[in-house]
Every structure is written in structure tokens, then in C-alpha cells.
Amino acid sequence: MSETTLLLTMAACGLVTFLIRLSFIAFGHRLPDDPRLTAVLRYVPPAILGALIAPEIFLLGGAINLAPDNPRLWAAVVALAVAWRTRSVLATIAAGMAALWALQAVIG
Amino acid sequence: MTEPTARSEFLAGVRAELPLLLGVVPFGMIFGVLGLAAGMPGWAVVLSSSLVFAGSSQVVFAQLWGAATPPAVTVATVGVVNLRHLLYSAAVAEYLRALPWRWKLLLAYLLTDEAFAAALPRLRDGPATAHRHCFLLGTGCTLWAGWQLSTLAGVLLGTAIPSGWSLDFSIALTFIALLVLSVQRRSDAGAALIAAAVVLPALVLPHKLGLLVAAAAGIAGGLWLRRFDREAP
Numbered sequence: 001m002s003e004t005t006l007l008l009t010m011a012a013c014g015l016v017t018f019l020i021r022l023s024f025i026a027f028g029h030r031l032p033d034d035p036r037l038t039a040v041l042r043y044v045p046p047a048i049l050g051a052l053i054a055p056e057i058f059l060l061g062g063a064i065n066l067a068p069d070n071p072r073l074w075a076a077v078v079a080l081a082v083a084w085r086t087r088s089v090l091a092t093i094a095a096g097m098a099a100l101w102a103l104q105a106v107i108g
Numbered sequence: 109m110t111e112p113t114a115r116s117e118f119l120a121g122v123r124a125e126l127p128l129l130l131g132v133v134p135f136g137m138i139f140g141v142l143g144l145a146a147g148m149p150g151w152a153v154v155l156s157s158s159l160v161f162a163g164s165s166q167v168v169f170a171q172l173w174g175a176a177t178p179p180a181v182t183v184a185t186v187g188v189v190n191l192r193h194l195l196y197s198a199a200v201a202e203y204l205r206a207l208p209w210r211w212k213l214l215l216a217y218l219l220t221d222e223a224f225a226a227a228l229p230r231l232r233d234g235p236a237t238a239h240r241h242c243f244l245l246g247t248g249c250t251l252w253a254g255w256q257l258s259t260l261a262g263v264l265l266g267t268a269i270p271s272g273w274s275l276d277f278s279i280a281l282t283f284i285a286l287l288v289l290s291v292q293r294r295s296d297a298g299a300a301l302i303a304a305a306v307v308l309p310a311l312v313l314p315h316k317l318g319l320l321v322a323a324a325a326g327i328a329g330g331l332w333l334r335r336f337d338r339e340a341p
Contacts, residue, residue, distance in 0.1 A: 006148070006152055006173065007155075009182055009183065010169065011159060013156075013182065014156075014159035014160045016187040016190070017160055017186065020190055020193045021193045021197050021219040022197065022212070023194055024194070024197040024198040024201035025200065025212050025215065028201060039331055041198065042296075044192075044323070044327060045290040046299045046300040046330065047300060047323045047325075047326025047330065048195075048303070048319075048323045048326075049284075049287040049303075051306070051307040051323050051326065052164075052283050053283045053287065055308070056283070057280055059308075059311065075277065080284055083287075083288035083289075087289060089285040089289075092285035093278055093285065094130075096278075096281035096284070097274075097278060097281065104274065
């Protein structure tokens with residue numbers, strides 16, 4: 001495909017993404033005082049994060065790996081524990097990467 | 109007590125976002141390397157970080173472009189991957205309602221996963237003062253700068269980053285930290301666990317639709333589990 005096509009396709013992707021982000025902000029929608037709606041929105045961050053995390057841990061090379069010899073699983077458990085205790089993003093990433101490297105060195 | 113200034117809110121936003129860059133910067137560098145490997149020219153890889161400015165969808169874009177996917181399918185797929193931002197937009201809209209259009213356009217452009225996650229606690233739980241939107245500007249600008257520079261660094265490094273470093277795992281670790289910070293009740297944790305359990309079998313769905321199906325299942329599960337929370341719902 002030509003570089004013009006690439007540029008136009010990318011610009012269209014950017015526009016779609018921007019319009020999605022602008023949607024509710026543009027209309028200035030105050031969320032209705034419906035407690036059900038606020039309740040739904042409350043669960044959006046944990047639900048999406050859960051859905052984003054699981055494939056990062058269990059999907060390796062296109063296949064799902066639930067086996068206990070998956071180093072990412074145990075590194076994630078370490079990261080979860082550190083996140084729980086410290087509530088620090090920095091400490092979580094440092095501990096998780098250190099755990100992964102250590103496990104990869106041991107398991108190979 | 110004096111009201112926070114625009115400057116102090118902005119700087120507080122910057123400070124809230126900085127730790128998240130530890131996960132974002134390696135991801136940006138990986139995207140730079142990956143975009144080149146998918147066959148995109150270097151300028152296009154760098155440009156996509158400001159034009160699209162949404163990490164996982166940029167990765168999807170590079171893969172689809174490398175596979176000579178029709179542009180319409182690529183645009184639709186990127187839209188689906190980024191649909192979750194609709195919910196972020198809804199969550200911050202009430203705090204930005206009184207702002208002029210130029211602010212709404214700018215903050216909408218900057219509304220990414222990490223900028224939203226770092227700014228929502230301030231907007232939702234902090235005092236409703238005049239310059240609180242500058243906190244979101246601070247998180248958004250910080251993430252934007254980090255994302256542009258790390259993409260550029262990734263393109264410059266090319267394939268020099270050994271895959272054995274597993275730096276892509278820092279994405280998952282960032283999400284884990286954000287998740288723990290967002291969990292305040294048992295039902296929040298329940299929503300995350302249900303979404304995580306549903307997403308794996310749902311991965312067979314095309315175009316990352318599984319992500320949205322799993323998120324919907326997690327939200328529904330969280331709502332149902334509310335009755336087991338200790339506090340009043």
C-alpha cells in the first residue's frame with residue numbers, strides 16, 4: 001500500500017479515536033442522577049483492567065497457557081502482593097520485572 | 109485554606125502520572141520496534157503516536173497494516189479497540205462540563221487509559237475547585253510527552269532491544285498496579301476476576317471484541333456482587 005494510503009488510514013484511526021474520547025465530554029453530559037448508571041461506571045475500570053491483564057499473563061505466542069510453570073503467572077502474583085501492600089505503581093513494576101527475570105533464569 | 113492554582117493542579121497531575129511512565133515508556137519503545145518490524149516506515153510509527161495516541165490500538169494498527177488489511181477494516185478495528193474510551197469520556201464529562209470548547213477538545217485528545225486512571229480519583233473525590241481540570245491536563249501532557257519520546261526512542265533503537273528482556277510484561281504490571289488502586293470493595297475485585305476469566309475464552313472473537321465482552325461480563329458481575337459488600341452500596 002502507498003504511503004498516502006497509510007497516512008490517510010492512520011489519520012482516520014486518529015479521528016475515530018478522538019471522536020470516541022470527545023463523545024460525552026462534547027455534550028457535557030452530566031451523568032444522570034441514576035444510581036444504577038453510576039454503579040455501572042464504577043465497575044468499568046476494574047473490569048477492563050482485569051480483561052487487559054489476563055491475556056498479558058496467560059496468552060503466550062498465541063496460545064493460552066494456564067500451567068503453573070508459566071513464569072508470568074508467578075511474577076504477576078508477586079506484583080499483585082506488592083501492589084496490595086505498597087499501593088505504589090513503581091514498586092509493583094520493579095518487583096514484577098525482577099520476579100519475572102529471576103523466574104526466567106530458573107525455569108529457563 | 110487557599111484554593112489550588114492552575115499551576116499547582118497541573119503539577120500535581122504531572123506528579124500523579126510520572127510513576128505510570130515506568131510502565132508506559134517500555135511499552136512505547138516496544139511499539140517503536142514493533143511498528144518497524146511490521147513494515148511501517150519510521151516516520152509513520154512516530155506519527156501514529158500523536159495521531160492515534162492509543163497504545164494497544166497502535167499495535168493492532170501496525171499488525172493490520174503489515175498484513176495489507178483494507179483501510180476500512182483497519183479503522184473499524186481500531187475504533188472497537190478504543191471503544192472503552194467512551195466510558196472514560198462519560199466518567200469525566202460532568203467535571204469538564206463548564207469548560208470552553210478549546211479545553212474540551214484538548215482534554216478529549218489527551219484522554220488515555222493512564223491519564224484517566226491517574227486523574228479520576230482527583231476529579232471524583234477531590235474538592236470541586238475552579239482549576240481541577242488542570243490536574244487532568246497534567247496527567248495527559250505527561251503521558252503524551254512520555255509516549256512520543258519513548259516511541260521515537262524505540263524507532264531509533266530499532267531491533268536492538270533483545271526480546272529476552274520481556275519488557276512487554278511491564279504493560280501487565282502497570283495494569284495490575286492500576287487495578288489494585290481501583291479496588292475499594294469486594295465487588296470491585298469480583299468484577300476484575302470475572303472479566304479476567306471471561307476474556308480468555310472470549311479471545312476467539314474477532315477484532316478484540318472479546319475484550320469488550322469480558323468487560324461487560326465483569327461490570328454485570330460486579331453489579332450483582334454488590335449485595336455482598338460490607339458498606340452500603
